[in-house]
Amino acid sequence: RMHDTLALRGRVVTFRDNPFVTDPVAALHHEEDGLVIIRDGRIERMGAYADTLPHLPAGTQVVHYPDCLISAGxxxxxxxxxxxxxxxxxxxxxxxxxxxxxxxxxxxxxxxxxxxxxxxxxxxxxxxxxxxxxxxxxxxxxxxxxxxxxxxxxxxxxxxxxxxxxxxxxxxxxxxxxxxxxxxxxxxxxxxxxxxxxxxxxxxxxxxxxxxxxxxxxxxxxxxxxxxxxxxxxxxxxxxxxxxxxxxxxxxxxxxxxxxxxxxxxxxxxxxxxxxxxxxxxxxxxxxxxxxxxxxxxxxxxxxxxxxxxxxxxxxxxxxxxxxxxxxxxxxSQLQSLNEAYKIAQGTGHRLHPAQAFWLATAGGARALHLDHRIGTIAPGMEADLCILDPAATPLQALRAQSCDSISDLLFSLMMLGDDRSIRATYVAGRKVHERA
Ligand code: GUN
Ligand code: ZN
CATH class of the missing domain: 3.20.20.140 (Metal-dependent hydrolases)
Incomplete structure (x- = not known):
């Protein structure tokens, strides 16, 4: 359906840079309480909830994922x-x-x-x-x-x-x-x-x-x-x-x-x-x-x-x-791929930073395919292919998440412990195509 607007509220994680080239933490863009406005299958605006709310068209549905991360698919x-x-x-x-x-x-x-x-x-x-x-x-x-x-x-x-x-x-x-x-x-x-x-x-x-x-x-x-x-x-x-x-x-x-x-x-x-x-x-x-x-x-x-x-x-x-x-x-599950990628890097004398890992699974993958102008990041104009990540999907993960004091640490616990249970919902061109039972 055209001319549909929808907004997702939650912790937004995306990339502004390549974390293999610049400082991984600096390459990661994190919006603690963010709002993603989607219109006609594309991202129209993304920013802090308080700053972005005034731009929300009247009557737009806001779906709130309070304890989840909003990431590119x-x-x-x-x-x-x-x-x-x-x-x-x-x-x-x-x-x-x-x-x-x-x-x-x-x-x-x-x-x-x-x-x-x-x-x-x-x-x-x-x-x-x-x-x-x-x-x-x-x-x-x-x-x-x-x-x-x-x-x-x-x-x-x-x-x-x-x-x-x-x-x-x-x-x-x-x-x-x-x-x-x-x-x-x-x-x-x-x-x-x-x-x-x-x-x-x-x-x-x-x-x-x-x-x-x-x-x-x-x-x-x-x-x-x-x-x-x-x-x-x-x-x-x-x-x-x-x-x-x-x-x-x-x-x-x-x-x-x-x-x-x-x-x-x-x-x-x-x-x-x-x-x-x-x-x-x-x-x-x-x-x-x-x-x-x-x-x-x-x-x-x-x-x-x-x-x-x-x-x-x-x-x-x-x-x-x-x-x-x-x-x-x-x-x-790409979370499981990242779990093993981390261990392979360890075995070859390297440390795969969680920002590098999530970049590979999203923006880096899109760039590898020469599709980074369409998918892989959350920014205005990008196609709204998104996943909602739940860092506390199991009792153990909830326990581990309590001791995370940074977004990097939370992403690391997700990639080491996460799988399909970590996916709260998935959106394709702005339409919800999966919701965890
Ligand atoms: N090499 C050629 N075909 C295949 C395949 O189907 N899987 C894998 N892993 N390697 C291949
Ligand atoms: Zn293959």
Whole structure:
């Protein structure tokens, strides 16, 4: 509905700066008793309640969340919706895990009814976790993409998704061909990219499952339109990296396989990027592509430790977002991703400040995707995708919150102890799409 106004009152937390570049506490903007005025799906005004109240149009409904934080919705930069039913599959590392669990699960998405059912459940779960935008892998079946965008459009969520391209080293029923994959992707892209809030991503699964010809054609699709996304996996697992070296002996590195095909550019999202070197990170910086840090997945599959603070080096910063990577990840909650990201940083000799952590999950993720002019912060003109965080969602968290004497400490307790229970409500383009029971 147009010309709708709504206002949310509570403790507002958002960002004015990049906390990896400036002092993290200074980068965080905190409004103790704030008011966010929303009109036609966008934020019209945000400030201290007392200062902002006079600007509230007469008759506007004010929803008060007295003990909660109002944040931009979370951004998940790498996730597979079809893998939702196989979350927590026991006992394998990446390549065996794909063969044993993933491919059989994805085979079912030839059935549109199944695809719609899982897409609907997936989006419901995302919103329950406060995530309002995600970059989503579908399967090789065009109908899996059709189902996902149809369900997302129904909710008006800003989503990026694409058909998996996979023409070799996969079961026959999950393979396309270089030309068939190109044609199907082009048709989906023409139908869905820029339709409402939906955006298309050219999606080669990873180098081992695409022929050189398929990667070249993926590059040709991208060359048609700068605003289209690209998503794939990069250097997640040591056996995978060795396999890529065998399959593409002429390339300097795994990243170079993608760069050679024209895939490494702004709006390209490379999942994992654990086993990369300094020249690769320099290429990422120069190209404007993004890396998706997937903490719960990397720990679950034993893939290794992403060097977040190397990637964020202010001398040549790389865009980084946070990915849950369901079904290899173990939670759709970005609070749980941050919990594990903190521990991974500890293990690599770094301290992830809560302001840096929440920035990665919101403004940093939006910036990684070149969407920071639309989402990721609470400021006039931004699209009103918001989540309401309850720092006292459980008796233990309520106890811990009592001893928090700063907003940083409160955010830290949320990211270490929080999950879907911490999400009091979620708003998409100014409309409430989830409310905790
Ligand atoms: N590499 C190629 N495909 C996949 C996938 O589905 N999940 C993960 N985690 N890594 C991959
Ligand atoms: Zn993945």
């Amino acid at each position: 979370f951004v998940d930069t790498h996730v597979h919706y079809p893998q939702l039913p196989m979350i927590a599959a026991y006992g394998e590392q990446l390549l065996e895990w794909l063969e044993r669990y993933t491919f059989p699960t994805e085979s079912r998405f030839c059935d549109p009814a199944h695809a719609h059912d899982i897409a609907r459940r997936f989006l419901t779960e995302l919103l329950r976790c406060g995530t309002t935008t995600a970059a989503v892998f579908c399967t090789v079946h065009p109908q899996s993409v059709e189902a996902f965008f149809t369900e997302s459009e129904r909710l008006n969520t800003l989503m990026i998704a694409g058909k998996v391209l996979m023409d070799r080293n996969a079961p026959p029923d999950l393979r396309d061909t270089a030309q068939g994959g190109y044609d199907d992707s082009l048709a989906l892209m023409e139908h869905w990219h820029g339709r409402g809030r939906q955006m298309y991503a050219v999606t080669p699964r990873f180098a081992p499952t695409s022929s050189e010809e398929q990667l070249e054609l993926a590059g040709a699709l991208l060359a048609r339109d700068d605003s289209v996304f690209m998503q794939t996996h990069l250097a997640e697992n040591v056996d995978e990296v060795a396999w890529v070296r065998q399959l593409f002996p002429a390339r300097r590195s795994y990243l170079d396989v993608y760069a050679h095909a024209g895939l490494v550019r702004p709006r390209a999202i490379l999942g994992h990027a654990i086993h990369v070197d300094e020249p690769d990170l320099a290429t990422c910086h120069d190209s404007g592509c993004a890396l998706a840090h997937c903490p719960t997945s990397n720990l679950f599959l034993g893939s290794g430790s992403f060097r977040l603070f190397d990637a964020m080096d202010p001398r040549r910063p790389v865009r980084v977002g946070l990915g849950t990577d369901i079904g290899a990840g173990t939670s759709l």
